[in-house]
Amino acid sequence: MKNKSISVIKYFSLIVLFCTMAVSNIAKAQISQGSAVSLDKPNLWTSKDLIEPAELASILKGKKSSHPLILNIGVVENIQGAKSMGAASKKENVDKLQAQLKSVPKNTKVVIYCGCCPFDKCPNIRPAFSMMKQMGFHNGKLLNIPVNIKQNWIAKGYPMLSNN
Numbered sequence: 001m002k003n004k005s006i007s008v009i010k011y012f013s014l015i016v017l018f019c020t021m022a023v024s025n026i027a028k029a030q031i032s033q034g035s036a037v038s039l040d041k042p043n044l045w046t047s048k049d050l051i052e053p054a055e056l057a058s059i060l061k062g063k064k065s066s067h068p069l070i071l072n073i074g075v076v077e078n079i080q081g082a083k084s085m086g087a088a089s090k091k092e093n094v095d096k097l098q099a100q101l102k103s104v105p106k107n108t109k110v111v112i113y114c115g116c117c118p119f120d121k122c123p124n125i126r127p128a129f130s131m132m133k134q135m136g137f138h139n140g141k142l143l144n145i146p147v148n149i150k151q152n153w154i155a156k157g158y159p160m161l162s163n164n
Contacts, residue, residue: 043119044130051111051141057158068141069104073097073128074114076149080159088114088128097128101135109139115149 060067060080070082073093078084085100086093097112104110112132114124125142132140145152154160 044126044133045142049129049140049142050144052144053153053156053158056111056143057153057156060159068109068111068139070111070113071097071100071128072114073112074116074122074124076115077154078161079113079143079149079153080161082113082161085128087124088131089123094127094131098131098135101132101137104137106136107139108137109141110137111141111143113143113145113149115143115145115153117148119146 056068056070056079067081070079072078072082072084073086073088075087083100085097088094088097101110110132112125112128114122114128116122116124119125129140129142143153
């Protein structure tokens with residue numbers, strides 16, 4: 001009798017384990033399908049695709065002719081010289097970004113940024129960065145704002161667009 005109850009417990013434990021795994025997989029699939037960007041995907045960029053905030057701030061202090069085209073693909077405040085494209089998680093804003101880049105030579109230095117939240121949670125950078133690369137921009141960079149614009153740019157005193 002004791003062996004039968006141990007077998008029943010093992011059998012029940014296996015059923016619970018399989019059900020837990022199934023529910024977990026269903027939840028992951030629903031999250032991925034419901035969001036514009038699957039956050040489980042690896043980054044589309046490498047370290048050489050990033051530009052550090054200090055480097056961009058230094059460039060902005062130099063001659064205007066050396067400034068890259070800076071595009072804000074989020075809903076945060078504008079860095080000095082940036083053009084706001086709107087949140088790239090929305091198709092109409094990705095279309096707007098694509099239209100902006102269509103007439104720009106492919107060798108132009110372009111910097112895109114969002115800064116709304118950490119890279120791994122941002123719904124805007126992946127669609128914009130992917131589209132820019134698909135269009136053939138070899139000098140396209142993603143501003144390395146791993147936390148948010150306030151911490152990684154504004155708090156350091158880097159230049160912002162004046163609202164005056």
